[in-house]
Amino acid sequence: MTEQQQHTQQRSQARAPRGLAEQALALARGDVTSRALVEDALRRIADTQPTLNAFRRVRAEAALREADEADRLLAAGERGRPLLGVPLAVKDDMDVAGEPTAFGCAGDFPPQHADSEAVRRLRAAGAVIVGKTNTPELGQWPVTDGPAFGITRNPWSLEHTPGGSSGGSAAAVAAGLVPAALGSDGAGSIRIPAAWTHLVGIKPQRGRVSTAPAREAFRGLTADGPLARTVADAALLLHAAAGSHRGDLHRPPPVDLLAAARREPRRLRIALSFRPAFAAVRHWLDPVVRDATVRMAERLESLGHEVVEEEPRYGLIGLSFVPRSMAGVREWTRRTPDRTLLDPRTHVNARGGLLFGGEVLRAARAAEGPLRRRVGELFGRYDLVLTPTTACPPLRVGELAGLGSHGTNERMIAACPYAWPWNVLGWPGVSVPSGFTASGLPLGAQFLGPAGSEPLLVSLAAQVEAAERWYERWPEG
Numbered sequence: 001m002t003e004q005q006q007h008t009q010q011r012s013q014a015r016a017p018r019g020l021a022e023q024a025l026a027l028a029r030g031d032v033t034s035r036a037l038v039e040d041a042l043r044r045i046a047d048t049q050p051t052l053n054a055f056r057r058v059r060a061e062a063a064l065r066e067a068d069e070a071d072r073l074l075a076a077g078e079r080g081r082p083l084l085g086v087p088l089a090v091k092d093d094m095d096v097a098g099e100p101t102a103f104g105c106a107g108d109f110p111p112q113h114a115d116s117e118a119v120r121r122l123r124a125a126g127a128v129i130v131g132k133t134n135t136p137e138l139g140q141w142p143v144t145d146g147p148a149f150g151i152t153r154n155p156w157s158l159e160h161t162p163g164g165s166s167g168g169s170a171a172a173v174a175a176g177l178v179p180a181a182l183g184s185d186g187a188g189s190i191r192i193p194a195a196w197t198h199l200v201g202i203k204p205q206r207g208r209v210s211t212a213p214a215r216e217a218f219r220g221l222t223a224d225g226p227l228a229r230t231v232a233d234a235a236l237l238l239h240a241a242a243g244s245h246r247g248d249l250h251r252p253p254p255v256d257l258l259a260a261a262r263r264e265p266r267r268l269r270i271a272l273s274f275r276p277a278f279a280a281v282r283h284w285l286d287p288v289v290r291d292a293t294v295r296m297a298e299r300l301e302s303l304g305h306e307v308v309e310e311e312p313r314y315g316l317i318g319l320s321f322v323p324r325s326m327a328g329v330r331e332w333t334r335r336t337p338d339r340t341l342l343d344p345r346t347h348v349n350a351r352g353g354l355l356f357g358g359e360v361l362r363a364a365r366a367a368e369g370p371l372r373r374r375v376g377e378l379f380g381r382y383d384l385v386l387t388p389t390t391a392c393p394p395l396r397v398g399e400l401a402g403l404g405s406h407g408t409n410e411r412m413i414a415a416c417p418y419a420w421p422w423n424v425l426g427w428p429g430v431s432v433p434s435g436f437t438a439s440g441l442p443l444g445a446q447f448l449g450p451a452g453s454e455p456l457l458v459s460l461a462a463q464v465e466a467a468e469r470w471y472e473r474w475p476e477g
Contacts, residue, residue, distance in 0.1 A: 020179040020233035034067040034085030041087040054171040058131040084126030089181040092132040106148035106341040117212035125240040133168030155475040160394040163193030186222035188419025191431035195389035195444020206426030207250025218328030231462040235261040260455035271382040276417035277314035292434040323356035348405040389444035433470040
């Protein structure tokens with residue numbers, strides 16, 4: 001490389017846009033090349049992998065080839081693909097052609113022959129997939145570590161977890177390795193890491209993003225969605241990934257999230273909730289989290305909304321969650337090449353999938369309708385619900401290590417009791433930054449709505465973002 005080329009590359013890197021929409025616009029204008037953005041992303045990934053460990057697989061050679069092709073299309077005048085040339089990452093529970101899908105497990109998994117539908121749609125929008133991000137084994141825990149890949153750490157504090165199970169995606173976005181990433185949420189797995197890494201995370205309506213080649217994921221609990229630094233970027237990524245496949249079990253009508261992110265909501269009536277659903281575990285809400293959520297309620301009131309403390313009538317919603325979750329674990333273990341390498345806690349959950357199968361599982365699915373009516377009664381009087389995203393600040397690295405299945409479940413449910421009921425219901429939720437602890441650890445609050453309410457949730461989140469400007473604060477380093 002000549003001295004002039006090095007100078008040009010350094011200037012390009014110095015002014016490289018960092019947001020998703022910002023990068024897409026810069027590429028369309030010709031202000032930067034896809035190769036420069038992808039090279040920058042790959043450099044950042046390599047520099048941080050020994051510390052953050054956000055990625056399970058990095059597609060360096062393939063991503064650079066795809067970046068060059070994107071640059072060729074951009075030079076030829078292609079402007080119809082909204083993410084053309086932008087580097088992105090996806091969680092390692094999604095199929096990327098030519099790469100294994102290990103979903104946090106150890107073992108020699110074969111490469112996939114085709115992209116999952118969500119990844120195919122991102123590629124159709126022009127995105128360059130630079131790699132697959134770390135996730136705990138089968139996405140079971142709200143921390144991202146395991147014997148298959150080590151420990152993924154939080155860019156805000158290396159002694160703390162970024163959360164899980166989309167912790168690798170969250171760490172990658174929070175550290176600026178990629179402008180946005182796809183995660184999946186089966187019990188808060190997008191919203192929890194969003195809260196603990198100062199990001200916006202959207203769990204969309206079930207079926208908003210196709211789970212093909214599977215008809216549904218984890219018996220309908222899991223939905224794929226975006227992690228990003230801004231609401232507009234999250235909406236753009238969700239817009240690109242959304243859409244149904246002919247084999248999908250759930251096919252909600254489309255919504256316009258791009259327009260929603262640009263408009264203010266009407267005056268809303270919002271229920272403020274601090275009581276989680278019953279889960280046979282003692283709950284304790286950290287005062288710093290409660291205070292941050294109260295401040296969020298006060299911010300909403302300052303924007304003209306009415307906020308009233310009232311609790312959803314969850315009933316015994318956990319009885320619908322557990323059989324479906326364990327059935328999903330059991331089904332996934334059958335895909336692993338060597339089950340002896342699985343965590344002992346995974347074996348316990350897989351046995352639960354057998355124990356709670358059959359009639360119990362069918363009853364759990366049949367309970368969805370009555371549960372939606374019971375909880376949905378609230379939305380006859382309120383537009384949305386506001387809760388903390390988690391009950392405590394980020395857990396320390398290793399806090400769940402060495403625990404048995406029962407101890408892990410107790411600690412996990414106590415720390416993260418607020419997200420999973422919305423997975424049972426299949427309804428959308430958005431986690432947004434709500435502040436920091438005194439030591440600088442991120443906190444989050446979530447807006448929850450009824451079926452199809454993503455546009456309202458996104459509009460409200462964008463309105464709060466304009467006042468809070470949380471995207472201006474980055475982790476050091």
